[in-house]
Amino acid sequence: MADPLLLFHLSDLHFGLEDPHALDWVAHEIATRRxxxxxxxxxxxxxxxxxxxxAATEWIGRIGVPVTVEPGNHDLPGYHLPSRYLDPFRRFAAFRDLVEKELVFPDLAIVGLNTNVPAQWRLNWSKGRVSRKALRHCLAQIDALPAGTRAIVTAHHPLREAGTHGTALTSGGRxxxxxxARRGVVAVLSGHVHDAFDIMEPTAHGPVRMIGAGTLSQRLRTTPASFNELTxxxxxxxxxxxxMEGLPTPAMQIEEVPEDAQPPFAPDETSA
Structure with missing residues (x-):
């Protein structure tokens, strides 16, 4: 029997308001556990x-194992609308080959599902939307997998509400x-809500497991910085x-607290 696959599921790094201690901890875990x-x-x-x-490019470039990256709503330029509409993922150029990269192992594959759109018919564009085109692309990848290969799907937004303080309300998610479910996926991995979850969602074609990762940033909700270890x-x-709640206390501390300890951006409670 082959050795079990070990996968790390990270989300919501939020460089610009990242947690350096959490990122150093995860980098050490990756280097140690491989x-x-x-x-x-x-x-x-x-x-x-x-x-x-x-900063994100530099950190991801040091990971040293196969990586796949799903875009998030914060990764689309919100302050320059022409860029958002015409080339929303331009700044992924340094690691564009990792964006929704399909990773295939002997009996398992990781396949991406984009839940981001430049604009939609509701005021809060931070929420997810699964377009028919994005879904067709994801399903085509799953259908093309070798016989006997199961799929894990990665998306930024949970495909339905996950019972966390953050909200999803993803259009087209159901x-x-x-x-x-019709294709028997193992699970759908997501982020966005900054708290981990693991739930089964019933559908007309059977249940689907939804697994959410927490955040590695200072934008905490109800739980410490975290990531998921999947086997x-x-x-x-x-x-x-x-x-990080499980780390020894000194690992959570910093030597000095600066006089102005406010983050450069205040957390936005209206969007995840």
């Missing part, structure tokens, strides 16, 4: 600024879940939430 792959489910940056993408043994997926 997972088979790392899946990052969006919101690499805080405001999609060039300097934030540069339709997507039903189609993914696939060929039949079952085991999830372990790894959070």
């Amino acid at each position: 997972p088979d792959a790392v899946a990052i489910t969006g919101d690499l940056t805080m405001r999609a600024r060039a300097r934030e993408f540069a 339709r997507a879940l039903a189609e993914l 696939w043994d060929g039949e079952a997926l085991t999830v372990r939430v790894r959070n």
Whole structure:
């Protein structure tokens, strides 16, 4: 029997308001544990600024294992509408080959589902939307997998509300879940709400497991900075939430608190 696959699921790094201690901790875990792959489910940056993408590019470039990256709503430029409409993912250029990169192992594949759109018919554009085009692309990748290969799908937004303090309200999410259930996906990994969750969602074609990762930024909701450690043994997926609450106290402390300890951007309670 082959060794189990070890996958790390990270989300919501939010460079620009990142947590350096959390990122150092995760980098150490990756270097020590050497997972088979790392899946990052969006919101690499805080405001999609060039300097934030540069920092994200540098950090991701040091991971040293296969990586797939899903864009998040914070990774679309919100302050320059022409860029948002015409080339919303331009600043992913330094690691464009990692964006929604399909990773295929002997009996498991990681396949991306984009839940971001430049604009939509509601005021809060931070919410997710699964377009028919994005869903068709994802399903085509799953259908093309070798016989016997199961799929884990990565998306930024949970495809339905997950019972967390953050909200999703993803348009087209229930339709997507039903189609993914039809194909027997192992799970859908997501982020966005900054708290981990693991739930089963019923659909007309059977249940789908939805797994959310927390954040590695200062924008905490109800739980500490965390990531998910996933183990696939060929039949079952085991999830372990790894959070900084379990570290020895000195690892959580900094030597000095600056006089102005306010983050550069105040957390926005209206969007995740």
